[in-house]
Amino acid sequence: MSVKQQKLELVCPAGSAAMMRAAVEAGADSVYCGLNDETNARNFPGLNLDAAELPDAVRWMHNRGARLMLAINTFARAGGVAAWQEAVDTAAKAGVDAIIAADIGVLAYARDTWPGLRLHLSVQAAAGTAQAIGFYVQTYGIKRVVLPRVLSVEEIAKLVRAVDVEVEAFVYGGLCVMAEGRCALSSYATPGSPNLSGVCSPPESVNYHQTGASVAARLGAFAIDRFEPGEAAGYPTLCKGRFVVDDKISHLFEDPVSLNAMDLLETFRKIGVAAVKIEGRQRGKAYVSRVADAFRQSIDAIEAGQSTAPFASLLDGLAEGQRETAGAYRKTWR
Amino acid sequence: MELALGPLLFNWSAERIEHFYAEIADESVFDRVYLGEVVCSKRMPFLEPALVRSADRLADAGKTVVWSTLALPATEREQKLTRELADFDGEIEINDMSAVYARSGRAFTVGPYLNVYNEAALAEMLSFGCVRLCPNIELSLDATAHLHRVSPTLPIELFAFGRLPLALSGRCYHARAEGLHKDACQFVCDKDPDGRTIATVEGADFLAMNGVQTMSHGLHVAAVQVSSLRAAGVTALRLSPHNVDMLAVAAAFSAFLSGRIEAHELLSGLSGIGLPGPLINGYLYGAPGHMAMPA
Numbered sequence: 001m002s003v004k005q006q007k008l009e010l011v012c013p014a015g016s017a018a019m020m021r022a023a024v025e026a027g028a029d030s031v032y033c034g035l036n037d038e039t040n041a042r043n044f045p046g047l048n049l050d051a052a053e054l055p056d057a058v059r060w061m062h063n064r065g066a067r068l069m070l071a072i073n074t075f076a077r078a079g080g081v082a083a084w085q086e087a088v089d090t091a092a093k094a095g096v097d098a099i100i101a102a103d104i105g106v107l108a109y110a111r112d113t114w115p116g117l118r119l120h121l122s123v124q125a126a127a128g129t130a131q132a133i134g135f136y137v138q139t140y141g142i143k144r145v146v147l148p149r150v151l152s153v154e155e156i157a158k159l160v161r162a163v164d165v166e167v168e169a170f171v172y173g174g175l176c177v178m179a180e181g182r183c184a185l186s187s188y189a190t191p192g193s194p195n196l197s198g199v200c201s202p203p204e205s206v207n208y209h210q211t212g213a214s215v216a217a218r219l220g221a222f223a224i225d226r227f228e229p230g231e232a233a234g235y236p237t238l239c240k241g242r243f244v245v246d247d248k249i250s251h252l253f254e255d256p257v258s259l260n261a262m263d264l265l266e267t268f269r270k271i272g273v274a275a276v277k278i279e280g281r282q283r284g285k286a287y288v289s290r291v292a293d294a295f296r297q298s299i300d301a302i303e304a305g306q307s308t309a310p311f312a313s314l315l316d317g318l319a320e321g322q323r324e325t326a327g328a329y330r331k332t333w334r
Numbered sequence: 335m336e337l338a339l340g341p342l343l344f345n346w347s348a349e350r351i352e353h354f355y356a357e358i359a360d361e362s363v364f365d366r367v368y369l370g371e372v373v374c375s376k377r378m379p380f381l382e383p384a385l386v387r388s389a390d391r392l393a394d395a396g397k398t399v400v401w402s403t404l405a406l407p408a409t410e411r412e413q414k415l416t417r418e419l420a421d422f423d424g425e426i427e428i429n430d431m432s433a434v435y436a437r438s439g440r441a442f443t444v445g446p447y448l449n450v451y452n453e454a455a456l457a458e459m460l461s462f463g464c465v466r467l468c469p470n471i472e473l474s475l476d477a478t479a480h481l482h483r484v485s486p487t488l489p490i491e492l493f494a495f496g497r498l499p500l501a502l503s504g505r506c507y508h509a510r511a512e513g514l515h516k517d518a519c520q521f522v523c524d525k526d527p528d529g530r531t532i533a534t535v536e537g538a539d540f541l542a543m544n545g546v547q548t549m550s551h552g553l554h555v556a557a558v559q560v561s562s563l564r565a566a567g568v569t570a571l572r573l574s575p576h577n578v579d580m581l582a583v584a585a586a587f588s589a590f591l592s593g594r595i596e597a598h599e600l601l602s603g604l605s606g607i608g609l610p611g612p613l614i615n616g617y618l619y620g621a622p623g624h625m626a627m628p629a
Contacts, residue, residue, distance in 0.1 A: 075451040078477035084454075105454025125449075126406075127431060129413050135435030150408070150504030158410075178548070179406055181449060183501040184472050185541070188550055188623035193472060195449060216536055220622060223534040239501075243540070244533040245511045252507060252532060253548075334505050334516035 008265065008299050009275035011069070011168060012292045015047040015282055017057050020068070022285040027296025030067040032100060033057075033281065034198075039087040040071045041124055042281045043198030051087075054094040067097035073122035074198045075103045075181075085109050092117045100146065102181055107140040120144040123170070124181035124195070128155075130162035137165050144168055146277065150179055152331045153264060157271040166274035171261040172291055172315070173279025175327050177239050177254040185238045190220045201237045208233065217241075260324035262295070262312060266302050290318060335563070335591050336570035337584055338366040338491055340468075341402040341427075343499065343574065344544055345377050345523040348384035354575070355388035359395035362581055363588045366491075366570065367392050368427055370402040370419070372447070374506075374545045375412045376519065398425065405429040405447040406502045406546070427468070434462050441465045446493055447502075451477070453484040466491060468572055471498050474620035475558060475566050482567025489569040494556035495583060495604075496574025497529060497542055497549040497611065498623060507543040516546075527577035528610040539611065540624075550623060552614035555604060557590070557597040557629045578607050597629035 012028035014020035020031045034040025036048040049057060054070070061068040070091040076084040084106050091099045092114040099117060101107050102124035110117055123146040127133045136142045144166035147156060160167050178185065180194075187193035192202035201219055209216045209223070216223040217236035224241035227233040234240075239253040259279070261268075268276060276299075278291050294314035301308050315324075328334070339358060342351065358364060369385050369392075371378045389399045407416040407430055419426055420436035428434055429447035443466040450456050451470060459467075468491045469478050482490060508530065509519040529542035529549050542549040556563070556571060563571075571591070573583055583604065590600040601613055616625030 075449050076454060078452045078473070078480040081452050081454045103449065103451070103455055104458040105452055105456075108458050109454060125431070128406075128408055129430075129432045131413055131417065131432035131435050132430065135431055138435070155408070177505060178501040178503045182406070182447065184498070184623065185501050185548065187472055187617075188498070188500050188541075190622055196451065196472065221624075222538060222540050223536040226535040242535055244535060244537070245530060245543070248511075249535060250511075252511065252543075253503070253505075328504050331517075332515070334509075 004272055005269060006274065007303055008269050008273065010292065010295050010299055011275050011277040012288055013173075013278055013281040013283070014288070015042065015284070017049060017053055017060075019281075019285045019288050020057060021060065023288045023292050024061065024064050024066045026289045026292035028066065028288075028292045030069060030097070030275070031061065032069040032071050034071045034073075035087055035090065037083065037087070038077070038197050039074055039084050041073045041122070041194060041198045042071075043074070044203070044282055047282055051090045054090060054096070058095045062095075069098045069100055069120060070096045071100040071122065072106060073100050073102045073124045075124075075195045076105055077196060081105060085113075088114065088117075098144070104140070107136070107142070111140050118143050120146060120168070122146055122181075123148055126179045126181045128159075128179075130159060133159070133163045133165060137163065144274065146170075148179055149176055149259065150328045153267055153271070153329045154331070156268075156273065156329075160272040167272070168275040168277050169261075169268060169273050170259060170279055171265065171268070171276040172295065173258055173283075175254065175257065175259040175325070186219075189222050189238060201235075206236055255323065255325070257323040257325040258319040259327050260315065260319065261326050261329055262298055262308055262315070264326060264329055265295075265298055265308055269302055287318060290314060335560070335568070336365040336491075337363055337587055337591070338570050338572045339364045339368065339580070339584070340493070340496065340572045340574040341368040341370055341372045343373055343497075343547065343549075344527050344529060344577070345374070345521060346527055347524065348381050351381060352384040352388055354580075356391055357581060359388075359391045359397060362584050364397060364584055366398040366400060368400045368402045372402050372405050372429055372445075373547045374523070375404055375407070375409070375415060377521070378415070400425040400427050400443060402427040402445060403429050403433045405445075405499075407432060408504065434459075437463060439463050443468065443491075446471050447499065453481055456481050456485060456488075460485065460488070465489070468493060471500075471554070471623070472617055475562065475618045476620065478568070479566035486567065488567070490567045491570040491572050492556055492563065492568045493554065494571035494573060495587065496553055496576055497551070498554045498617070499547055499549055500541070500623070501548040503546050503548070506546050507548065508545050511543065531610070542611070550614065551611040552624055552626075553604075553609050553611050554617070554623070555601065555613045555615055556618060557600045557615070558618060559597065560591055560593065576609065578609060582607055601629060
């Protein structure tokens with residue numbers, strides 16, 4: 001495949017209709033959201049759209065020249081597949097621009113029932129090789145793959161050349177250190193399974209326990225982190241906690257950092273990435289306004305042959321854990 | 335009901351591996367034995383000759399030998415190895431979607447690393463050539479029973495003994511814990527023949543690391559009434575190799591399956607052989623995986 005360089009499409013998260021509008025007003029080309037049930041991977045209380053809201057949301061987006069994608073990206077429950085099929089029907093009838101799915105059963109249903117519906121392969125499918133992506137292209141006719149966040153830039157460049165499909169890469173927000181869709185850490189400790197119920201380290205399982213001066217943040221029965229006086233007690237996301245191996249306490253899996261690949265936007269454009277994605281449907285209007293604005297200006301600057309450096313400070317203070325990384329995009333991460 | 339020995343997930347020496355499978359060939363009750371590196375391709379060059387010799391010995395002893403693919407092939411070399419295995423004429427188990435494509439319709443076993451959670455996904459897999467299913471470890475026995483009702487003739491092999499493979503990463507935690515980089519890891523995962531325990535800051539043993547894989551600290555044991563296993567369509571139990579007397583583990587499961595011992599006797603027998611963690615079974619009951627529900 002020859003690599004087509006094109007202007008990067010900016011894909012932003014929406015946990016509500018208000019957040020969707022905020023994202024577009026700040027410069028998003030596309031917005032993705034889920035329905036408020038277990039069919040999407042951010043199944044948090046008060047988040048996502050009701051099926052009845054979807055047609056209006058699509059109309060509003062199209063009037064603004066923007067695209068709406070619906071994430072139906074959990075794995076359907078055995079015996080409960082109908083709920084996922086209904087979500088696909090809802091999306092198709094509302095006229096969404098694409099659905100984002102990972103389950104081959106859901107993809108097959110969408111392909112067979114709604115032949116005109118554009119399919120994007122969710123990051124939850126963990127398709128990070130040309131063969132895996134090729135399989136989804138050949139079998140389900142996917143038009144875009146959202147890449148797992150465990151690949152380096154060099155690997156992405158090779159992949160873009162090797163596959164006949166648009167590539168979307170995460171550039172900002174929460175960072176999974178495990179291959180997405182292949183991680184059962186949360187369901188081992190709590191009733192929340194990312195794959196099955198769309199939740200990771202669920203709030204219902206979080207409790208804080210004071211021992212002397214320090215506070216332990218627990219998920220179910222397990223302490224995920226411990227904070228000393230004066231230390232900000234963060235949310236105990238399982239893979240970002242502190243653990244003990246051989247008597248040494250460390251952030252074993254990953255430091256409490258979030259992804260920021262603004263510096264790599266120009267590289268992504270050069271290697272033929274079609275779209276860049278912001279994580280964070282759960283983070284609200286103010287967040288998406290600032291992040292969409294910063295990345296809009298950066299992408300426009302690249303098109304004008306200018307540096308993105310002036311826009312880096314627009315993201316100050318937004319990162320979860322207040323610290324950022326380019327993650328696996330730089331090979332030294334491993 | 336058959337007994338299967340799952341692929342070895344830990345980094346044992348070639349010598350140890352050959353000795354282990356010789357014993358399995360000569361003395362065990364296993365019907366099927368899965369070989370091949372699932373976790374980390376860097377281990378392969380050292381182990382392959384021993385595995386190939388083991389395969390011959392196991393086959394000569396009348397065992398069905400199945401080769402398992404890597405669970406997360408990423409580099410070009412790993413993709414090439416996966417393609418080559420997908421082309422293999424014998425029985426293979428697939429643990430990554432990339433190999434489904436390369437298998438191009440020939441028969442294969444769906445391994446526990448594939449996301450087959452429901453009847454629609456299973457129907458797809460059957461159309462690609464799936465002839466046997468080892469359900470994803472997160473599936474409850476009820477969910478497995480549902481898959482069985484939809485595909486009643488499909489052999490189902492339940493993950494029944496061992497630390498659970500919970501997650502895979504591009505990053506190697508053994509290397510990270512030792513202050514090394516994955517690309518120069520010095521194969522430090524060989525220090526831990528059952529994985530290395532990860533404890534919480536409150537001192538509770540929680541998980542175990544095995545290179546790029548994160549596992550449960552507890553050992554999952556499917557000590558479920560045999561009638562319930564059959565009702566869920568289970569036709570084989572998979573035991574995952576650990577650094578204990580696996581012949582004794584297999585013998586205990588064999589006694590349980592034939593009705594010579596009860597579930598509680600199986601559990602108490604296993605508790606006495608020096609396992610690296612407590613016995614758990616939560617996933618089978620739709621509960622968090624670390625839990626131990628009454629047998």
